[in-house]
Structure formats: C-alpha cells, structure tokens
Amino acid sequence: KRQVLAFAIRHLGAAAGVEVTASHNPPRDNGYKVYLGDGSQIVPPADAEIAAEIQAITSLKDVNRPDTGWETLDDTVLSAYLARTDAVLSPTSPRTARTVYTAMHGVGKDTLLAAFARAGFPEPTLVAEQADPDPDFPTVAFPNPEEPGAMDLAFAKARATTPTPDLVIANDPDADRCAVAVNTGTDWRMLRGDEVGALLAAHLVRRGAQGTFAESIVSSSLLGRIAEKANLPYEETLTGFKWIARVEGLRYGYEEALGYCVDPDGVRDKDGITAALLITELASVLKEQNRTLLDLLDDLAVEHGLHATDQLSVRVQDLSLIADAMRRLREQPPTELAGLPVTKAEDLTRGTDTLPPTDGLRYTLTGARVIVRPSGTEPKLKCYLEVVIPVQNHADLPTARARATELLTSIKRDLSSAAGI
Template identity: 90%
Template sequence: PTPVLAFAIRHLGAVAGVEVTASHNPPRDNGYKVYLGDGSQIVPPADAEIAAQIESITSLHDVPRPETGWQTLDDAVLDAYLARTDEVLAPASPRTARTVYTAMHGVGRDTLLAAFARAGFPEPVLVAEQADPDPDFPTVAFPNPEEPGAMDLAFAKARETAPDLIIANDPDADRCAVAVKQGTDWRMLRGDEVGALLAAHLVARGAQGTFAESIVSSSLLGRIAEKANLPYEETLTGFKWIARVDGLRFGYEEALGYCVDPEGVRDKDGITAALLITELASTLKEENRTLLDLLDDLAVKHGLHATDQLAVRVQDLSVIARAMERLRENPPTSLAGLPVTKAEDLTQGTDKLPPTDGLRYTLEGARVIVRPSGTEPKLKCYLEVVVPVKTPENLPAAHARANEVLESLKQDLSTAAGI
C-alpha cells in the first residue's frame, strides 16, 4: 500500500521514494507518486527539476545503473509500519465495532486485516468479489469509492451481515471511505463528514497540534479547531501541501484522504484512518450511539455544514479550459439566489496560498470553488452551505434548506460555466 512506502522513507532514512500505483484511476492508467526524504510528496520546484532531468535524457543507455549496492526489502518494513499503527488508537479504547471491508480490487486487504487483528477489532467481513488484487477492476467502472456503483457490493454484504459500518479503501489504500446504516439502508458518508468525525474524536482524546485541510474541504474543521483552541491551516488541494503544515496533528481533504498519524505517515493513509474511525464507532457503540448521532451533535454545536460536488468528466480537455475561461470572463454575481460577496481568481495566489488554477466564490452562507482535477479528466466544483441550527429539533429543516441550496448551486453553476 502507498502509505507503507510513505512510512518506509522516514523509517529507513531514505532520500526519496517512488510509488507506481493503480490508485483510484481507470484500469488503463497508472498513478505515479514521488516522495522526498521528509516522507511527503514533491512540490515545486522539485517537480520541475525532476522533469527537466527526464527531458535531458536522450537514451536510456546513457543512464548509469550500478550493478551492485541494491537492497531488496523484506517484510520487516511492513512489520514496522504495523507496529506504528499502535500509536493511532487510545490505550484501552473500545474495540467492538464490526465492519464490512472492501479492498476495491487493490492491495489494502492483508495490511488492513493485520492492523485490525493487531488492534483487537472483530475481523472485518470481506467483500469477496473485490478482495484480491486485480488490475482489471472487473466489478467497477472506476475503482473509486466515490463513483456511482463502486460500493454496491459492499452495501449488499452489509445488508446480509448487519455490521456497524462499512470500510472501503481505494486500490492503493491511501483513501478510506465509510458507509453507515441510515434508516433501513446504507449510505456513504461524505469525505467532509468523516473528516469532521475524526477531528472531533481526536479533540475528545485531547490531541494537540495543528488541524489542516485543503481549501476545497468543509470549513467545519476550522470551527472545530477554533472551539478547541487548536491551530488551523488551509492549503492548496493535495496532501503534498497538507503534509507540509508546521506542527500538523491531523489533516484531511474531502476526496476521502486522512492523515491521522503525521509522525508516522506524512500523507493520506487509508489503513490508519480505518482504525481510527472504527475506534470512534466502537466508542459511540458503547454509549448506544452512532456516527450519525455525532454528526448531529456537531451540526447543533457549529451549524450544519453541508457539502456536495459537481464533477464533469470529459474526453476533451479543452472543455475544461473553456469552462474556466467562461467563468473568468463572466464571473457570476449570484448563485442559488445568494449574492456573491467575493470572487477570487486563485491563479495569482493569496496572502496565504501559492498560485493555482482555481476560482473561489464566497456567498452569504455558502462557498463555491471551481478547479480542474489534478488527477483525472474532470472539472470539479466544490459546494458548501452553512445553515445555523438552534436545537436538535431544527435539524430536519436545516437539512432540507441545505439540500435545496446545494441543488440550486449546481444548476446555476452549470449554466454559468456552460457545462
């Protein structure tokens, strides 16, 4: 799994690491990650410097390859990673929550099962059809838990076995998806919901340090950190930025990525995130409560922070460029009936953020960010609506209002961008 490589760099004192991975990409695509010696992914200018070295090569025969001095690692590095996972959980915490788990045809299964066994959780029930590594991903169109249909087999297994939660990794196991029983069926939690739950759990355990997230993630994390008197930072999208935050204790982004042990792994880690969310589910289970109950508590305490995404997958990348150009030439003055109080073109950067190809609109009680995906042929629009909640009895009305505004934002943004 990718998190094991990120751990190994720091554990072994390596100067760099390379991961070739299926990740959550289509079967025809490999992902390629490069880490430097601090265990986090490369950022400018290292990326351009590496690219320049690649461009300077005219023939592979000219690249020196030493015949000796190589060391092939054994399972000792994996054993060290698993030992490090002990640091994630609180001593003597409840370990009773039962899970259904899917590896999404990837490489997470054996490592996650070993970590769960080591922690003393009940053995996860596997989604057998997706348990073995398979680069063809035969049961899913895209091996990403966020994609429609990707979790169907996990939901079916949960209906059979009635666990407390469903855990899914993407194929390289650096992302963690969570699904819960709601009413008579199961639903995926949004990445922002899991991020808030993990943050609240760490605050309750007395965690100290900086809480950080990407700018496209929910502003609820900032509210939680502020209430707990903890430092809080926003970064550009991607863990290459989040992992570099000084004094980082917890970092997340809405695309199912969570860094819960930055001293061990300075990247998102779907194995340790699964351990921590299962510890939280176990703690709540002892109180006859659920993850959804805690989300309601957070909404009453901080306001309902509802998020959604409008994502358009394209064959022709020029469609994305035209949509961004259209928004820059004719920025919307209102969306969903809410006036745009601030429109920012992030290509120039801000006083806290380096330049990036993105647009940010601040509205009364809402926020919209539009950017091309960095890993897929998609235009992504990240939406957030914040609705005050005075009492628990107001929650249904707040959810209804948030859903109404989110749907209107999608429609108006589609029109404004010409997508």
Template identity: 85%
Template sequence: IRHLGAVAGVEVTASHNPPRNNGYKVYLGDGSQIVPPADAEIAAEIDAIASLHDVPRPASGWQTLDDSVLDAYLARTDAVLAENSARTARTVYTAMHGVGKDTLLAAFARAGFPAPELVAEQAEPDPDFPTVAFPNPEEPGAMDLAFAKARETDPDLIIANDPDADRCAVAVKEDGAWRMLRGDEVGALLAAHLVARGARGTFAESIVSSSLLGRIAEKAGLPYEETLTGFKWIARVEGLRYGYEEALGYCVDPEGVRDKDGITAALLVTELASELKEQNRTLPDLLDDLAVAHGLHATDQLSVRVEDLSVIARAMRQLREHPPTELAGLAITRAEDLTRGTDRLPPTDGLRYTLDGARVIVRPSGTEPKLKCYLEVVVPVPTHADLPAARTRATELLTAIKRDLSTAAGI
C-alpha cells in the same frame, strides 16, 4: 522513506483511477510528495532523456526489503488508538481490487477489533478492476458489492480503501438503508474524536474541504491551517496533528506517515464507532451533534469528466471573463482568482467564490480529466428538532448552486 532514511521514494500505484491511468507517485526525503519546483525539475530531467540506454544504472547494490518495514508500520498503528479504548464495532471491508486487505486485517487483528467481513469479489489485487469501472469509493456503483455484503451480515459500518489504500471510505446504516458518508463528514468525525481524546497540534485541510474543521479547531483552541489541494501541501503544515481532504483522505499519524493513509484512518474511525456503540449511539448521531454545535455544513460536488481537455480550459475562461454575481439567489460577496495566490496560499489554477452562507471553489483536477466544483452551504441549526428543516434547506441550496454554476461555466 523516513524509516529507512532514504532521500526519495517512488510508489508505483493504481490509486483510485481507471486502469489506463495507473501511474506513480514521487516523494522526497521528508516523506512528503513532491511540490514545485521539484516536480518541474524532475520532469525536465525526464524530458532530457533520449533513450533509456543513456541512463546509468548500477549493476549491483540493490536491496530488496523484507517484512521488517511492514512490521515497523504495523507497530506504529498501535499509537493511533487510545489505550484501553472500545474495540467492538463490526465492519465489512473492501480493498477495491487493491493492496489494502492483508495490511488492514493485520492492523485490525493487532488492535483487537473483530475480524472484518470481506467483500470477496474485490479482496485480491487486480489492476483490471473487473467489478468497477472506476475503483474509487466515491464513484456511483463502486460500493454496491460492499452494500450487498452489509445487508447480508449487518455490521456497524462499512470500510473501503481505494486500490493503493491511502483513501478510506466509510458507510453507515441510516433509517434502515446504507449510505456513504461524505469525506467531509468523516473528516469532521475524526477531528471531533481526536479533540475528545485531547489531541494537541495543528488541524489542517485543503481549501476544497469543509469549513467545519476550522470551527471544531477554533472551539477546541487548536491551531488551524488551510492549504492548496493535495496532501503534498497538507503534510507540510508545521506542527500538524491531523489533516484531511474531502476526497476521502485522512492523515491521523503525521509523525509516521506524512500523507493520507487509509489503514490508520480505518482504525481510528472504527474506534470511534466502537465508543459510540458502547453508548448505544452511531456516527450519524455524532454528526447531528456537530450540526447543532456549529451549524449544518453540507457539501456537494459538481464534477465533469471530459475526453477533450479544452472543455475544461474553456469553462475556466468563461468563468473568468463572465464571472457570476450570484448563485442560488445568494449574492457573491467575494470572488478570488487563485492563479494570483493569496497572502496564505501559493498560486494555483482555481476560482473561489464566497457567498452569504455558502462557498464555491472551481478547479481542474490534478489527477484526472475532470473539472471539479466544490460546494458548501452552512445552515444554522438551533436544536436537534430543527435538523430535518435544515437538511431540506441545504439540499435546495446545493441543487440550485449546482444548476446556476453549471450554466455560468457553460457545462
């Protein structure tokens, strides 16, 4: 949109949802997705249409673009990486039946990374997503084929995009087994990498993402902002240099793409893995360093998919009318109903609980029939030797918070 000077854009997309939920995204001329009041105004115009025959459509004047737009995008990806940085990490890549493969391969070849090993069964676009029920790397089973390919080829990391390639998932080998990194872990790794490279500007995230980003930014002397959920808000942060959201979304080149972008994120995390590889270290090693420096920030999610949307409304009403006073034995020191907004956030349908060493946010999903509860605990880690005990404590707390919150919400 910004490259062409367009006033708006519509992306027809599978995104990360099941086939029946394929849809579209609408962007305005600043390159960001629509937010209120534009969304309601557009919806009202749609509702006012009685028949498509009433919609004026030009008989001519359409322009079908050639590959020059793609070429311009690929040229921008060069700026994501540091000049003369290490480019040695080997990857397995899955496009999850989406559109990411050709662009990612071109970007990796341009950067000089080893050609990724492809998950052949998921490499080509297929809107029916035959190998996965939900084409979302976060969903159980979605990464099984990628893990199988990694066991066969032994790469340094696994990269996955969702079908429209704006999300980027990363998996690493740890203690001999492959595991997905949480979006918050990748978000912190990319932030640490950018800080080490001397990045300047504002670091931003949504309120449901880990508070670790704020600590990294504070230590680096960088501005930090929290926004409502969604890159439509993150992309609007003034002076944005880096933004991320726990749902595998990372904006590493805001001057080029004012949205999450799974291709440039994949390049940056592979550069980081390459630099660590040159030091005989791994992404989990850097995560350990961050835990010792800032405390172990462990996150989890209680997510309930429903057929009947009234279940979500009932759960939110239950929490508002009978709010919990403690979770996992930790007293709730502050409870906020975000429908009223805050001094820094516009109103949204959500609840935020602050506990001693923990945080919980509850909200209906904006894109799926789900109630989502985002959990975070922070456990101090004096030394690397204390990491195993800290992880055990964090797991116990997250399990207990999830149990108590489920009871309180009646789900």
C-alpha cells in the same frame, strides 16, 4: 501500499521514494508518485527539476543502471509500520464495532486485516469479489469509492451480514483513501469525506489531541470551527496532501476526497489504514453509548451549524472543455448563485495572502462557498460546494437539511449554466 512507502522513507532514512500506481483511476491509467526524504510528496520546484532531468534523456542507453548496490526489502518495514499503527488508538478504548471491508481490487486487504487484528477489533467481513489485487478492476467502472456503483457489492454484503455491521469501510486500490458507510436504519449510506473528516477531528479533540488541524481549501470549513472551539491552530492549504503534510506542527489533516492523515509523525500523507482504525475506534466508543456516527454528526451540526457539502464533477474526453469552462467563469464570473449574492470572487492563479498560486476560482456567498478547479489527476472539472445553515437544536435539523439540499441543488444548476457545462 502508498502509506507504507511514505512511512518507510522516514523509517529507513531514505533520500526519496517512488510509487507506481493507478490508484483510484481506470485500469488503463498509470501513475508515478515521488516522495522526498521528509516522507512528503514533491512540491515545486522539485517537480520541475525532476521533469527537466527526464526531458534531458535522449536515449535509455544513456541511463545508468547499476547491477549491484540494490537491496530488496523484506516484511520488516511492513512490520514496523503495523507496530506504528498501535499508537493511533487510545490504549483503553473499546474495540467492539463490526465492519464489512472492501479493498476495491487493491492491495489493502492483508495490511488492514493485520492492523485490525493487532488492535483487537472483530475481524472484518470481506467483500470477496473485490478482496484481492486485480489490475483490471472487473467489478467497478472506476475503482474509486466515490464513484456511483463502486460500493454496491459492499452494501450488498453488509445487508446480507448478520449481525448487522456497524460500518462499511473501503480503501481505494493503493489503500491511501478510506471510505465509510453507515446504516441509516433503512439502508446503507456513504458518508461524505467532509463528514468523516469532521468526525475524526471531533474524536481527536475529545481525546485531547494537540497540534495543528489542517485541510485543503476544497474541504468543509467545519474543521476550522471545531479547531477554533478547541483552541487549536488551524490552517488551509492548496489541494493535495503534498501541501497538507507540510503544515508545521501538523496533528491532523484531511481532504474531502476521502483522504485522512491521522498520524503525521509516522506517515506524512493520507493513510487509509490508520484512518480506518480511528473511525472504527470512534464507532466503538459511540456503540458503548448506544449511539452512532450519525448521532455525533447531528451533535456537530447543532454545535457549529449544519455544514453541507456537495460536488459538481464533470468528466470529459476533450480537455479543452475544461479550459473553456474556466475561461468562461473568469470572463463572466457569476454575481449570484441560488439567489445568494457572490460577495467575493477570487482568481487563485494570483495566489492569496496565505496560499500560493493555483489554477482555481473561489466564490464566497452569503452562507455558502464554491471552488472550481481542474482535477490534478483525472480529466475532470471539479466544483466544490458548501452551504452553512444555523441550527438552534436537534429538532431543527430536518428543516436545515432540506434547506441545505435545496440550496446545493440550485447552486449546482446555476454554476453549471455559468460554466457552460
């Protein structure tokens, strides 16, 4: 479990940590994640220095492999992590929300159940077919809650569960991401990562949280509005928790790809277990008021404007298609999308006043924003879209949502054409 590793580095005073995981990628993939002694993922120049050391090895026979000096950890570290999760919740908060949970064939089940039991929440109803680790991920094409079809079994379990649960919660296989779905009254709907990010931020503000709120540039600008209204510091970073976790004075950080850091002093990375605890606490608070997460999202839209986000994500077999699309956009940047003029076009390879260089493009439009970048972990070109619609009152929300959907659909179409994808 990735968050337990990130916790253990700081807890044990280790110099570094390594995790081998496919995370949310296909079963044939593998991943190698490295953390430094501060408990955060590596950033330049450490990544290049490690790669150089690897390249310098000419034979495995030359690699020193000591037979002594190893210590295999027991469950003491996990127990310390679970004890730390208690601090995420308010001591006096209600614990009434009922959940359906899927571990997505990963390692999250036992830790999440233990954390929920410690907190006093009702025991989650498990999606049995996905509850235990299975590296073949037999029930999903991709073990990522964001992918189409990945949540089908969880929704079926929720529909069959009596009484009706308040939430569906999913972790990805290494349990660092947290997906949340709610009942709309007619069926279940996945909340976008930006929606959960705003909900957790609003909950922490109401609880009096102090410190910096941070997010990556591809996430919704609503977090900045919430922080500004609460007179809290706010920062944007490059994509990835390796950057978010390094924000000075961080109190809360999130990324639209279902990643939330709600206890940065304990885990300097996204953590799907503590995020699940906090969103279930919020659902419990609202349940006591006969309200839901959707009601709070409506309130935030009226208070700050409707911030609607979407993504155009293109998976490719040939990586040159991604390079071609980025080159096409650089050589012929769009001057308008969905009829909205592009007021600013930024090539992020040059960096900005607040961001180091990265392979990405950012377009600012009148009432909208688009960021295009190659995925850092998958063979995808990812385009992040946001439109902001002013809302006067709750009665205006249906019209605002219809307008937002129309704009996002048009931006997708025009951007796809401009990029040649």
